[in-house]
Amino acid sequence: MTLDCGPCSLSLNLRQLTISYYQVTGLGLCHLLSSLRCLQDIKMVHLSWVSIEGFEMALRAACGRLKKLKMLCGLKTVLSPELLQMLQACGCRIRWVNKPLVYKD
Numbered sequence: 001m002t003l004d005c006g007p008c009s010l011s012l013n014l015r016q017l018t019i020s021y022y023q024v025t026g027l028g029l030c031h032l033l034s035s036l037r038c039l040q041d042i043k044m045v046h047l048s049w050v051s052i053e054g055f056e057m058a059l060r061a062a063c064g065r066l067k068k069l070k071m072l073c074g075l076k077t078v079l080s081p082e083l084l085q086m087l088q089a090c091g092c093r094i095r096w097v098n099k100p101l102v103y104k105d
Contacts, residue, residue, distance in 0.1 A: 013038050020045035026054015034061035043070040048102045052078050059083055066092045074101035 015038050024032070029050050033039065039062060044050075050058075055075060059066075063086055073096040076084070087094060 012036065015039060016041040018043040019047065022047060023049050026050045026057060029054055029058040030061050033058045036062075037065070039065055041068040042066065045070060045072055045097050045099065046102065055079060056083055059087065063087055063092075064090050066090070068093050068095070070095045070097060072096070072101055073098045 012035070014036055017036070017039060019029075019032075020043055024047060026049075029044075029047065033042070042062075044055075047055075052075075055071075056079060059069075059079075060083065063083075066087065069087065069092055071094065076096055084094070
């Protein structure tokens with residue numbers, strides 16, 4: 001039995017990703033963002049399974065590569081100012097979406 005590595009290599013070269021309304025945990029998001037080395041543009045809206053710490057870890061893992069980031073406006077006040085400054089200093093443009101934060105217990 002052979003494995004087709006085509007989809008794997010395509011996914012590693014993704015430049016843009018939308019994972020809104022996706023049931024991913026903070027650890028899963030961190031792993032995803034750290035493994036996608038070509039990722040430049042990500043939309044992360046309504047990821048209710050991801051904690052604040054999960055967002056922090058994931059964004060730090062992809063900090064130098066991201067150019068555009070779309071997130072919920074409510075995260076602006078709970079993410080560390082240092083992280084947001086670091087993202088912007090690396091050339092990342094953050095677009096804040098005005099929708100409520102929802103977390104799963």
